[in-house]
Amino acid sequence: MIIVLKPNATKEQIEHVMEKTKKMGLEPWLSEGVERSIIAVKGEEDALRALPLEAFPGVERVVPILKPYKLASLDYKGEPSEIDIGRGVTIGGKKVVVMAGPCSVENREMILNTAEAVKKAGALVLRGGAFKPRTSPYSFQGLGEEGLKYLAEAGEKTGLLVITELMDVRNIEMFEKYVDIIQIGARNMQNFDLLKEVGKVRKPVVLKRGIANTIKEFLMSAEYILAGGNPDVILCERGIRTFEDFTRFTLDINAIPAIKSVSHLPIIVDPSHGTGRWGMVSAVSLAAIAAGADGLLVEVHPNPEDALSDGDQSLLPETFEDLMRKAARVAEAVGREV
Amino acid sequence: MIIVLKPNATKEQIEHVMEKTKKMGLEPWLSEGVERSIIAVKGEEDALRALPLEAFPGVERVVPILKPYKLASLDYKGEPSEIDIGRGVTIGGKKVVVMAGPCSVENREMILNTAEAVKKAGALVLRGGAFKPRTSPYSFQGLGEEGLKYLAEAGEKTGLLVITELMDVRNIEMFEKYVDIIQIGARNMQNFDLLKEVGKVRKPVVLKRGIANTIKEFLMSAEYILAGGNPDVILCERGIRTFEDFTRFTLDINAIPAIKSVSHLPIIVDPSHGTGRWGMVSAVSLAAIAAGADGLLVEVHPNPEDALSDGDQSLLPETFEDLMRKAARVAEAVGREV
Amino acid sequence: MIIVLKPNATKEQIEHVMEKTKKMGLEPWLSEGVERSIIAVKGEEDALRALPLEAFPGVERVVPILKPYKLASLDYKGEPSEIDIGRGVTIGGKKVVVMAGPCSVENREMILNTAEAVKKAGALVLRGGAFKPRTSPYSFQGLGEEGLKYLAEAGEKTGLLVITELMDVRNIEMFEKYVDIIQIGARNMQNFDLLKEVGKVRKPVVLKRGIANTIKEFLMSAEYILAGGNPDVILCERGIRTFEDFTRFTLDINAIPAIKSVSHLPIIVDPSHGTGRWGMVSAVSLAAIAAGADGLLVEVHPNPEDALSDGDQSLLPETFEDLMRKAARVAEAVGREV
């Protein structure tokens, strides 16, 4: 950690800061410059982070040197992780894993039909919401446990793995019973009590990036789950909020190489929420694969016009099939496969 | 709702859209323009919102006309609400209610001392965190129920009302026992399960704006609580995330007159989190009062250097006293009082 | 245009608004709803845009229906444009045109060497700055006209077309003499006097998106050039400013399919400025091609360590060659060629 001092910091103030760091068992070193002096502090930076050094008289600002996450860092692991999500499927390896299905599980029949359609097109995982986070209290909130049962049934019938979103800590046992992969949604990326709970679970977790969270914060939230004891965290970029209003969100394609440069965790992309427009899903999906994404999470609905949620951004099964064909070609061009 | 059609929309497509809206019991009206035609739809807009009209062939975009929130709107109530928060204190009236205290309750002594200091300076409510949402799993997470007890004791001794943040639905009963006002933090503004639970509680709720949430979404979250049966919602602007990195967040002063123009709910401001720098807290607090804020939520710590969290943005008791004197003058200038 | 009225708008206010629009030769139609009434106005929307309708008593808000740009719209042209940029090269067709070279022309030798290197790797256009927009007045500001001469010489020797940035209206004639394509930088996207001037020029213009400008504003700036009489406008996405600080900017990959859905103009991508990190340039370039970009604008420097500007984001010639090989494979996968 580097402590930058004010130009007019007094000797006493500098001494005071150095004393504080020494008391914490750290080793400060003062470098006096012409305009500004700095104190470089060696040792465990975490202890120091808790200290509100910028409130100390004479201190201008503090520059952390070490990354605040450990278990999520590439340095820690040394190489990218390949995570086993069940039925012989791994994520983070050569295979670009496609997860597809409707926004919400609306009834038994539609989820069974959609499961068959996405399976046929080449998806390996079935997605579908049973508990829905809805901006309006007056919108359809999901079928609840009934939806989980239909999902599990569809997974069993088709051989697809099943992923769905967990929002409430009180439902964890129910989820462990029915689903293969637990999804934490963007709105809950910093719901720390929920992160702690899924840290104790023995299921892979797909953690979506919050719409206003930096890559650093994203990795800190992964760290919560990893530190809780669950090593199987898959990151998911799903669009961030910017000033642009043409699309619902701005899918941050840069996050893929950025995260791969600092973390060992696999990263997948949700082009449906990322753009909010079905007409853009294919272009953005191909871009994600070209940029190195380890998977896709795509909304597919047999009849978007009648969808109870997110119909605007869902693909028809035939459009999804077309995307899968194109995705295979782009994946091959970058040495991967779909 | 207005449905804007594509320039090349066919008769069949237009007919199909009109049929759909009629089936929902609504009244569509087609207005053919030179370049674009539109369909204006009269009636209950909520039903229509569920329909993914932008996915219909021939439709370019959909423009909602009505506000998606009802109970939170100024139209609904007709005049600003004045909410009784206990011990004869109301918020939303002439009084600008100041809530102050440390970020975290660190131990019994410090919270008792701080309570006395802020009471002396003129605060009416004591703030202090017992359960802390921390970005890092390695940071101090709060004292938990012990912290709540100390807070309640400090409130009782000083006659201050007590506010603290609730993060976990499983703790609601505990909170009902100890605190006067429940705070929902920015990270949980769209934790809908939590909103539903505080909707059932008989305590006033301070709802903080998410760092990337629009004013409309903010009011939709308030709507969740109101629709649950709890009419006592106080909004709190605490800074939004922008590209500017001089301050931790950008406190959105515009939100005050903006919200007052569309909602009857009181709005207070948190200048400590909003700026992240204690040196800017006073200027921004005075600005908030001048802009019409109904209260302030300020971090005060007897010894910021040793604070276990947010020391950088906490005021010393004497700086807080100075702020209270200035706040009184500005409040008077705009016809309010502190 | 739709004019949404306030719930309590009086008859007189409504009448007044309708009169105003009629005086402008337009045709208003009033639709009375239960909660809100609206006025739909048919006819030339431009005239109406000038009217500050939201300041009229009784008016809540105004919703434009037509796009504010005409010549730049896909509706106007009906199909994507393929723009001839000279020497038989067109942009917007099957070929993904790669433009490459150093940020700044530093001296004659380096630009000649770089030109040969990028030519060998397959670039068709040489980029290089002679007049540099620099945030600091103390940074290297470019070689000026001397730089243009070196660029022209390098173009002639290698058969590459030459592109460079114009910042000052007083230099237009000089640019017409030396360069094949004129670049308007992100900071000048709304320098309307400059846009008007390049509207009169007979050279293709690459217009970069401002870092905080919406796609709509981007197309409005293109409209300035088109309306001035120059039909050869090539758009360039180069990253927008968001809260994320891992990368210098957030390259908006969504802008590619978004713009293609509403405009006929070709769009290229600048992955070097878009990310600000050379290690991410390849991944983002491939993503851009997969998403449908018509070209790339890449910084290549023979010795980034000694670059006078933007060394952090420049590729070495050998890294660039590697990118070109990968780009060829991804382009083929999406039916294009490099």
Added chain:
Amino acid sequence: MIIVLKPNATKEQIEHVMEKTKKMGLEPWLSEGVERSIIAVKGEEDALRALPLEAFPGVERVVPILKPYKLASLDYKGEPSEIDIGRGVTIGGKKVVVMAGPCSVENREMILNTAEAVKKAGALVLRGGAFKPRTSPYSFQGLGEEGLKYLAEAGEKTGLLVITELMDVRNIEMFEKYVDIIQIGARNMQNFDLLKEVGKVRKPVVLKRGIANTIKEFLMSAEYILAGGNPDVILCERGIRTFEDFTRFTLDINAIPAIKSVSHLPIIVDPSHGTGRWGMVSAVSLAAIAAGADGLLVEVHPNPEDALSDGDQSLLPETFEDLMRKAARVAEAVGREV
């Protein structure tokens, strides 16, 4: 400057970086840590900024310690500047200077009438645009030199100083003839050729913040003008672009105390463009004064319904008078005067 090394940086790489800095006449010092080593470099940081250190093998990132601006910094001047803008008026002292007038000068009569109205209400400076930066090429572009003449005449008749926006370097002499204060608009904050030209002028300059520019970049643009020889720079906060779409921009009230903490330059606020809604202008103006702004720049139009630009955000003369009365009370509350 601090150079943070990668955990696996080799001795040779470290040596190479140290050599480079020594060759530039600087003094590097290596501090080896457990996880990361750093090099602290003493001396003139500007030279080092040009070096793309992040592209050097073994380097993880570079942390500048010194501020990149000098003449604009508070350290340089030691105390806030009070700038003489003519006719005995200074800005940056006790007086909060109000500048008011229409967005555009539409004709002789309207500017004379408005000048008298704002003078009567207490404004000291008349604003009005003669050359207008308009997003659309089809919008009213201003009266040009004719507008400047009317402005000058109105200034003379009323004794008001006159401010208007300069967009084109070719018009500087014309502006010197007619106006007292030159305004550089937000879109031109980084039009460096224009900044260089007004650096040579002997008139005070109001520099508006770009809608996506940080406070640091804002001060760097001021540095261009100061470095050119013109010491009379007045900063103007006018709203930044964020995700919030309730208001046209988000006026950044925090910028006022932030800038005052690092720069000696006065700062004024434009609440009209900052919010884009006349109904919010008063609240935000009072907030700006309470936060320490040195002046206001307010749009006033005798008949907003017929304004040729920005009618939505213009105050009627009587609303402006009311604002001036309130402003006087708030200014007094914070020890200033209007």
